[in-house]
Amino acid sequence: MSQFEPDMFEPQRDVSDAELDALFAQAREPNEADAGAAERFLVGHRARLTQLQAIQAQAVAASPARPLWATPNKPATWIAAALASAAVIAGVGVLRPALMPADLPASAAYAVYQDALGEGW
Amino acid sequence: MVKLFPVVALLLLGTAHATDADDLAAALKQARQWTARGQVEVSVFFPPRTTPTRAANALPAVPFRPALLARNFTVTRGDSEAIAGRLSTRFDLTPRQGAAARWSLWIDRVWNVPLAFEERMPDGTLARRAAFLKVNGTLARVPVQPLPSGTGLGTVLKSALPGLRLPAGFTPVAARARAEGQGGTEITLSDGVNVLALIVAPRNVRPAVGVASVRVQGRGGVRFVWLVGNLPESALKTALANVRQVDEAGLGTFAEPADSNR
Missing domain, CATH: 2.50.20.10 (Lipoprotein localisation LolA/LolB/LppX)
Structure with a gap:
């Protein structure tokens, strides 16, 4: 017997064609389980929508007050300019006293006076 | 009689x-x-x-x-x-x-x-x-050491420091440039015995006993005028109270003449 016997490719004939047709027909017919499926889906869907809206409302209520003007995600250039200006002003304020020559001690004035007094004092 | x-x-x-x-x-x-x-x-x-x-x-x-x-x-x-x-x-x-x-x-x-x-x-x-x-x-x-009299210096000082009110009896008798690195001019005032030092300098000096100063406007920028001497503080401040500006050009070119007191 060859391994390519036609019998090997033949379907098993355990279930008849008529039985399969009946089975398919039964599957196409709505049953009791199918009767409320759409309704149950819609009820669940509406419940999920309501829950999602409630969560969003809570998030909006908990968020800080909305600013008077829209703030884009990217910082505006004027903020950077203002910060730079403030840094420059602060730097000048700190460094200017150091750049200005400090007052001389009183001994500098006394030394000139001493010279005018005459020799030997 | x-x-x-x-x-x-x-x-x-x-x-x-x-x-x-x-x-x-x-x-x-x-x-x-x-x-x-x-x-x-x-x-x-x-x-x-x-x-x-x-x-x-x-x-x-x-x-x-x-x-x-x-x-x-x-x-x-x-x-x-x-x-x-x-x-x-x-x-x-x-x-x-x-x-x-x-x-x-x-x-x-x-x-x-x-x-x-x-x-x-x-x-x-x-x-x-x-x-x-x-x-x-x-x-x-002792060797004779002539003292400068400062003849003509009063006129120069008046134009160089308008508003300066010299303390009673004092007159300028000598002027000289300050040491290089210090900058400015030193003027000696005398009443015959006492002396005062009047300094025009690029830097201010701290106030102390016998030391008064004022900030003025010079040709090259801010200058300071000091007055140092044995006078009450009020007298020193009064002398400088009306000084607002300085023109050092005249003081710098001042040539000391011979002493007239000798």
């Missing part, structure tokens, strides 16, 4: 004062050529210093200017006193106006040169004193 008595008395009184001033002037003239030597104690309380008293072998120099002295001070002959065992006459110099320091000089009765100086502040506090403790037997010759 009775009516003439007050007039004669006034004339005699005036003559007596003139004599005191003349006698002092003669002694100061003698002191320009001759000086006593020996052991001298010198005390300086203004300008302040850590060690006010030191020893020397001669009296320190005092830049007396007889013409200014006669104009600004009343000279009064005092008692005869002994300095270092030598008989001397005390002359008291009292400023005719203002708050300048007063002086006393002790003049040797024989040598006619000073044996002691004393400078007191207007309130009587001792500022400087120099006096012989021991004196050598003979005088020593």
Whole structure:
């Protein structure tokens, strides 16, 4: 017997064609389980929508007050300019006293006076 | 005759004062050529210093200017006193106006040169004193050192520092540029005995006893004017109160003429 016997490719004939047709027909017919499926889906869907809206409302209520003007995600250039200006002003304020020559001690004035007094004092 | 008595008395009184001033002037003239030597104690309380008293072998120099002295001070002959065992006459110099320091000089009765100086502040506090403790037997010759009179400097100073009100009796007698690196000009003011230092500088100086300063506008930018000397703080500040600007060009080119007091 060859391994390519036609019998090997033949379907098993355990279930008849008529039985399969009946089975398919039964599957196409709505049953009791199918009767409320759409309704149950819609009820669940509406419940999920309501829950999602409630969560969003809570998030909006908990968020800080909305600013008077829209703030884009990217910082505006004027903020950077203002910060730079403030840094420059602060730097000048700190460094200017150091750049200005400090007052001389009183001994500098006394030394000139001493010279005018005459020799030997 | 009775009516003439007050007039004669006034004339005699005036003559007596003139004599005191003349006698002092003669002694100061003698002191320009001759000086006593020996052991001298010198005390300086203004300008302040850590060690006010030191020893020397001669009296320190005092830049007396007889013409200014006669104009600004009343000279009064005092008692005869002994300095270092030598008989001397005390002359008291009292400023005719203002708050300048007063002086006393002790003049040797024989040598006619000073044996002691004393400078007191207007309130009587001792500022400087120099006096012989021991004196050598003979005088020593001193080299003649001319003092600048500052003729013409007053006009230059007035235009250079408009608003400056010189303290009563003081007049500018010398001007010189400050050392390189310091910058500015130093002007010496004198009333015949006392001196004040007037400084135009690029930097300010801290206020202290005998030191006042003001910020002014110069041609090259901000400048500061200091006034230093033995005067009350109010007198120093009043002198600078109206100074707003400085023009150093005239001061820088000022040439010191010969001393007219000699």
